[in-house]
Amino acid sequence: MEANVRTRWDISWRDADEWQHAVAMLSSFFRTRTDDAQPLRLAALRVKMLIDAIDSFIQEQTAVVCPWCTDVCCIDRHGAFDLHDLIYAFALDLPLPHYSHDHREIDPCRFLDASGCRLVRWQRPFRCTWHFCDALIKHMHNLPAKKVRGFNAAFQELLAARAEMLTAFEHIVQKRKQQHH
Numbered sequence: 453m454e455a456n457v458r459t460r461w462d463i464s465w466r467d468a469d470e471w472q473h474a475v476a477m478l479s480s481f482f483r484t485r486t487d488d489a490q491p492l493r494l495a496a497l498r499v500k501m502l503i504d505a506i507d508s509f510i511q512e513q514t515a516v517v518c519p520w521c522t523d524v525c526c527i528d529r530h531g532a533f534d535l536h537d538l539i540y541a542f543a544l545d546l547p548l549p550h551y552s553h554d555h556r557e558i559d560p561c562r563f564l565d566a567s568g569c570r571l572v573r574w575q576r577p578f579r580c581t582w583h584f585c586d587a588l589i590k591h592m593h594n595l596p597a598k599k600v601r602g603f604n605a606a607f608q609e610l611l612a613a614r615a616e617m618l619t620a621f622e623h624i625v626q627k628r629k630q631q632h633h
């Protein structure tokens with residue numbers, strides 16, 4: 453099972469076979485020999501904490517910019533986990549989002565309601581955190597430079613932590629493969 457754990461990262465629940473395969477792989481990955489997955493779980497926890505740390509800044513900016521938006525980016529395609537989001541979710545024992553076929557990709561995201569996204573930020577697909585549209589970027593250009601520098605540094609730290617989490621996953625996959633042979 454572990455030998456097949458690599459697959460495309462940009463999977464979606466909309467391809468049922470690929471999705472179920474990935475979920476089954478990760479389920480097996482975290483169920484068997486859980487001792488060596490501990491560094492991965494810790495790395496995911498750090499990602500969660502770093503997302504939490506930048507949440508209020510992003511929230512502050514979207515609260516100003518998004519109400520004026522005429523082309524809202526929260527379409528259903530963007531609310532879907534990819535493989536990397538799944539790894540993160542499994543590492544934190546998060547329940548997987550429930551996806552039903554009653555939304556088209558371009559419909560408003562199923563997690564969106566009148567007061568915004570129903571998922572707390574650290575439980576959203578990661579693209580929902582790293583996506584900054586032109587309007588948001590333009591707005592940030594008018595913020596105090598020190599504040600933006602602080603956010604940029606925190607965001608770089610988050611990106612690095614997420615890369616470390618994915619590297620930890622790859623490392624365990626390789627280690628298990630070697631032990632298997």
Ligand code: SF4
Nearest residue numbers: 517518521524525585
């Ligand atoms: S982030 Fe940008 S594109 Fe998305 S809703 Fe806000 S203003 Fe619109």
Ligand code: SF4
Nearest residue numbers: 526531561564569580
């Ligand atoms: S931020 Fe929330 S509502 Fe918007 S696309 Fe992401 S999951 Fe959907």
